Amino acid sequence: MSDLLPPSLDSGVFVVQASALIDAPSDKVWDILLDFDSYPQWNPFVRSQTLVDSSNRPLEDQSPKVGATILMKVNVPPTMDETSHYQSPRECVTHIDHIDHRVAWRYVSLPSWLLNATRWQWLTEENGKTKYDSLEVFKGPAAYFVKWLYGRGLVQGVDEMAKGLKARAEMPKV
Numbered sequence: 055m056s057d058l059l060p061p062s063l064d065s066g067v068f069v070v071q072a073s074a075l076i077d078a079p080s081d082k083v084w085d086i087l088l089d090f091d092s093y094p095q096w097n098p099f100v101r102s103q104t105l106v107d108s109s110n111r112p113l114e115d116q117s118p119k120v121g122a123t124i125l126m127k128v129n130v131p132p133t134m135d136e137t138s139h140y141q142s143p144r145e146c147v148t149h150i151d152h153i154d155h156r157v158a159w160r161y162v163s164l165p166s167w168l169l170n171a172t173r174w175q176w177l178t179e180e181n182g183k184t185k186y187d188s189l190e191v192f193k194g195p196a197a198y199f200v201k202w203l204y205g206r207g208l209v210q211g212v213d214e215m216a217k218g219l220k221a222r223a224e225m226p227k228v
Contacts, residue, residue, distance in 0.1 A: 060158070060174040060189045067197035070208045071189045074216040078223035080177045080184040084155045086222050087175060087186075088118055096222040098132035099211035101140065122147045124159055130207035132214040141204075148172060169196035186219055188212050 076083055086092065090103040105113045106125045113122075124147065127140040145159040155177035161169060173190040190212070192200055200208075 060172075060191070062191075066170075066191035066193040068201040068205055069189070069191050070205075070212050071187070072212040072216040073188070074186045074220040075180060076184045076186055076220045076223050078184055080155055080179060083177055083184045083186060083219065083223045084152070086219060087177075088157070090116060090118070090124075092222075094136075096218045097215055098134045098218055099129055099215040101127040101129055101136075103127075106144075118147050118150055118157065120147050120150055123162070128211065130204050130211055132207075132211040145173075149174075164196060167194060169194045169200065171197070171200075184223070186216055188216060 086096075090105070093100055093102055103124050103126050105116050105118065105122045107113060107123070110125055118124075124145040126143050126145060128143060129135075130141060143161055144163045146162045147157070147159045149156060149158040151157070156174070157176070158172050158174045160166075160172040163169075170193040171190055173188065175186070175188045178185045178187070190208075
């Protein structure tokens with residue numbers, strides 16, 4: 055399987071996916087998706103994403119690029135409440151395509167033989183609207199533990215993120 059394509063749905067222990075049909079241009083949706091600084095304003099699942107160096111210090115340039123490390127604050131279950139307890143996974147950007155609006159990052163907090171999970175997000179045109187898709191297939195021995203402990207919350211989180219992205223992109227400009 056190519057690293058430039060999402061994995062097949064049946065290749066892992068469990069799958070987390072969501073879609074949203076958004077009444078906004080794909081460039082606008084793409085800009086929101088890659089504007090990590092705006093996540094606290096609209097995203098109840100991923101409360102923040104910060105590009106960091108190997109010591110978890112924020113990089114000056116927060117533009118996502120292949121090879122960059124992301125430190126996330128993730129709410130499971132999702133909520134806009136700032137007092138929630140966060141999970142803080144480290145991810146590595148593995149793919150970014152500004153033309154076809156595709157981005158992927160891989161979980162790197164544990165060795166990939168133990169937990170292998172790459173989250174793909176992409177945009178396509180559908181009936182004059184933008185379709186947002188997100189897919190993550192969890193593989194490896196630790197995927198069973200993640201499914202048992204966080205599975206329901208991850209499914210809910212990715213769905214809530216899709217809804218939040220839709221609401222943010224469809225907001226009228228003020």
